[in-house]
Amino acid sequence: MNAPPSPLGAERTDASAAVLIGALVPLTRPGWAEAGRHLLAGLELAVREVNEAGGIVGRPLELVVRDTAADPRRAAAAVDELARLGVAALAGEYHSVVARVAAARADALGLPFLCSSAVLDTLTEHPTEYVARLAPAQSRGWRIYADFLLGAGHGRIAVAAESSVYWTSGARVLRDYLSPRGGSVVELDMRALAPTAVCDELADGHATALLLLVGHPEPAVSIVKAVRRDQRLAEIMIGAPAGQPEFAEWETSLGDDGAGIPFLLYLPERLGPLGARVETALRERLAEAPSFVAFEGYDTIVVLADVLRSHGTDRARTAESWPRVAVEGTRGQIRFSRVPGIGVWQWAWTPIQVVDRDPAEPGRFRILHTG
Template sequence: MNASASPSAGESASGSSGGSAGGSVVRLGALVPLTRPGWVDAGRQLLAGLELAAAEVNDGGGVGGRALELVVRDTAADPERAVAAVEELAGLGVAAVVGEYHSVVARAAAARADALGMPYLCSSAVLDALTEGPTEWVARLAPAQSHGWRTYADFLLGAGHRRIAVAIQPSAYWASGTRVLRERFAARGGSVVEIGVGIGVEGTSVQGLCDALVGERSTALLLLVGYPEPAAAIVRAVRGDRRLGEVLIGAPAGQPEFAGWAEALGGDGAGIPFLRYLPERLGPLGERVRKELRERLGEEPSFVAFEGWDSVTVLAEVLRSHGTERADIAAAWPRVEVEGTRGPIRFSRTPGIGVWQWVWAPVRVVDRDPADITGRFRVVHGEDVL
């Protein structure tokens, strides 16, 4: 492991010097939620993908003979902490910044990167308005929220749901997702009811949420809340309420993707559809990376780990082909094309989105199989988009 400039707790540098010449390195800053209230399961998966790709780049000779080094900073789902990290990383001389899972955190990081002239490749955050306006400095691999959540709305509508409820906490991300759902349902004569959960005087208790679901006669409840809590508590309450036996629980943000979900909920966590950005079947590259990630993680990798691997692989190609100057990296977004684990990756401009966007990673709606909640996912809706 290469050393960074005095990393503190929760902050580290990683990479392999194998295959590179001399002591010179090319540094990438990496933003990852590794402590609560961040989704730590997602952060662990993201970091595994970032680190595996960096190690493979270095085993293959690095970047022009220079080792690729990740300088990791824990955002803990805190936008202000992310802004400070971007500023620090810029001062440390990183060529670019990569990573982050939480949309509101990535939005803060993207705004600061744009202001500083720092290339930033966002791995996993999906909020459409990642920046206030068009920028040349920021690109994104994850599909935009409007694209994925429309797919999820279509799944619900196709399954016959016309009146759904969302258990929601205050957040720009949850509010944006609700708007997407509401617009899609309104176009088909459906409706979306919001039930605020557990924060402030207007927050509804878990029992109050169950009572509201009965009163609203909603046929589905979506968990637009934090993970693991209060999401797990809501699932247990709804599953245990005989009045709600026919209500579908859904989680478009992907909480059931992570192993901790199955550990916390057991059988109650099965059959809860969520968005997953993986094809139904991986190609040869994806399968190879999946095996390497599984060995590194000690569990099956989530789609977030693949996003991490793809992100560093894209940046490594940019660095090799266009150099390590920040302006040259940003100028390369529309010209780079890389074979990723989930298909060919290239960036373009998309209406309504200010960053360079991969259009699109595969989007599917899946759930955990009740017959094997820890190891098997069922595809319930979606087509590969490569």
């Protein structure tokens, strides 16, 4: 739910007033709006359940939602505004390049930020006490994906890559993992190549797999269509480690062409009782199968509610509490720790699978590899 507008600088100090959580969510283009919708659904469902259970020591929990639209400058401005409005903490964000800016701004302001979905390892340039993250670090997830590629016999990899810190980081993780194991990564610059030119590059090379390190729906959808229709590339496997095929929009856009494209899924093989119950509620709320991003949103509020009940709404005390978190989430027990090379408090053992849409039944996911 969106909080009603409040005067800038207003602080809610009354003991019966709502505890405010600022939610950063991409809800409009060029942001991945479908991912944002799922993230918000998880956040809102958990807030409703927290309030039905008595709120935060008798005070209702309330989301103040801001649409980042995948724009780092817009996100930075939203963080400043939310801090002035008196939010106890920030939650959310899907896009790594946006979350990185939001995390830096939150750290500078002393505002706790529990990042739901962004995976970029360098979410902050320096270690911070104020930022924690539920999503697995990109280096962990993409190494698992690289291990899957090798196990499936794909050592010669082409990546169709756009220019961003996120895609560059992903390509580097793949190269660093594959090269010592006899693999190779060739980058195809999507600033210079049309989808048909990508096909020509693949036909002239020796790659057995093409990975989509590009935005959705475009140019990802056009690349898949071009490769699927090129008879020279019948044996090429298409992969999408960033998870583009998980959302229903992918199946709608590509139909059968969108099946058989492995991607990373941050869910366990089987959900426990809490996860199964939340899955049912999210499915009803979204009118479709919930993505892992919806579960990340739900778990974000579960963690923040537990911290706020235990330690109050003081921002510094919230930041100090990250290493003491031990909360049962939809995908397992959530604990934060310091992971080498990661500057934020990290849930280190997020479940990770490599899955694809079953060509015989595109609405169903097949588990191909578990990390």
